[in-house]
Amino acid sequence: AQKVTQAQTEISVVEKEDVTLDCVYETRDTTYYLFWYKQPPSGELVFLIRRNSFDEQNEISGRYSWNFQKSTSSFNFTITASQVVDSAVYFCALITKTSGSRLTFGEGTQLTVNP
Amino acid sequence: DARVTQTPRHKVTEMGQEVTMRCQPILGHNTVFWYRQTMMQGLELLAYFRNRAPLDDSGMPKDRFSAEMPDATLATLKIQPSEPRDSAVYFCASGLVASTSYNSPLHFGNGTRLTVT
Numbered sequence: 110a111q112k113v114t115q116a117q118t119e120i121s122v123v124e125k126e127d128v129t130l131d132c133v134y135e136t137r138d139t140t141y142y143l144f145w146y147k148q149p150p151s152g153e154l155v156f157l158i159r160r161n162s163f164d165e166q167n168e169i170s171g172r173y174s175w176n177f178q179k180s181t182s183s184f185n186f187t188i189t190a191s192q193v194v195d196s197a198v199y200f201c202a203l204i205t206k207t208s209g210s211r212l213t214f215g216e217g218t219q220l221t222v223n224p
Numbered sequence: 225d226a227r228v229t230q231t232p233r234h235k236v237t238e239m240g241q242e243v244t245m246r247c248q249p250i251l252g253h254n255t256v257f258w259y260r261q262t263m264m265q266g267l268e269l270l271a272y273f274r275n276r277a278p279l280d281d282s283g284m285p286k287d288r289f290s291a292e293m294p295d296a297t298l299a300t301l302k303i304q305p306s307e308p309r310d311s312a313v314y315f316c317a318s319g320l321v322a323s324t325s326y327n328s329p330l331h332f333g334n335g336t337r338l339t340v341t
Contacts, residue, residue, distance in 0.1 A: 144329065154315065154332035200267065210255055210321045211280070212330060214267040 111136045113203050113215035121221045122191055130186045130218045132201030138162075141205040143177065143184045144212065148198040160184060191222045226250045230316050230333035238341055242304040245336045247316030248297055255321040256299045257330065258284075258291055261313045270314075273299065274321065306340045313337050 112135040122128045134143065145157040158168065160177050168175045172189045188195055201215040229248040237243055249256045257272040260283075271281035276293040284291065288307070293299045303310055317330040 146332075151334070152313065152337075153334045154317075156329040156331065159329055210257075210272065210274070210319065210328075211269055212257075216266050 111138075111141075111203050111205055111208055111213040113201050113213055115199075115201055115215035115218050117218045118216070119219045119221070121223065123223050124193060125190050126222075127187060127189050128191050128220065128222075130188075130199050130201075130220065132184045132186065132215060134182050134184065134201070134203045136203060136205050138205035138207055141203060144202040144204070145175070145184075145186050146200045146202060146214075148200065148217070150197070154200070157186075188220075191220075193222050193224055196220060196222045226331075228316055228318050228331050228333035230314075230336050232336055233334060234337045234339075236339045236341065237306055239307055240305040241340075242302065243306045243310075243338060243340075245301045245314050245316075245338070247299040247301075247318075247333060249299060249316070249318030250331055251297070253318035253320050253331070255319050255328075256293060257315075257317040257319075258299070258301050259315040259317060259332075261315060261335070262311075267315075270301070303338075306338075308340045311338055311340050 114133045141162045143160045147155045165177050174187045176185045198217045198219050200217045202212045204212050231246045255274045258270040260268050260270055270283040271291040272279055273293045290302045313335040315332050315335045317332045319328040319330045321328050
């Protein structure tokens with residue numbers, strides 16, 4: 110069985126602060142993919158990134174960066190110089206070869222960036 | 225920009241009434257999912273289809289929920305009779321999934337916010 114844990118239910122920061130959202134996953138599969146999705150107040154789920162289990166290189170996209178560490182089964186997401194528009198619920202998700210196409214989502218982290 | 229379209233965006237109904245939610249997946253996507261989001265349970269997979277065939281509906285209460293894909297451009301989720309505990313946001317998502325490539329990012333619709341009173 111697969112499981113994704115986002116221990117931080119809510120995070121509140123002031124604009125321009127850096128913030129890291131934690132994600133820990135569990136799976137017995139050796140082949141899997143990890144995702145992050147953003148759910149802004151408007152409600153839709155927006156795909157941010159996909160990472161496969163064989164690629165532990167960190168990734169940076171503008172103010173976003175992701176740190177994947179298989180040794181700790183973590184796939185953390187950092188926003189640098191946060192902005193009010195970053196306020197949203199962020200979901201980490203896992204898909205494995207044996208789970209087929211089914212995504213397992215974490216509980217989500219509500220990020221609030223205050224001006 | 226191709227999008228998954230869901231209707232209605234909001235639905236308020238009384239207990240016992242039938243509710244039908246519709247989804248138009250992105251053209252060319254072969255896999256369609258229905259997820260339910262609640263505060264208590266988070267995002268739960270209800271059912272999904274590949275090439276219009278149901279692959280898994282184990283997440284759905286069978287006695288009242290049904291999901292279909294009458295054609296490649298329409299997926300429906302029906303609740304009959306509805307109950308207050310069905311109040312949630314229902315998301316449809318689509319993706320292009322091959323047998324050798326199961327990791328296609330899913331594209332989600334804006335959801336249908338259902339309130340059953």
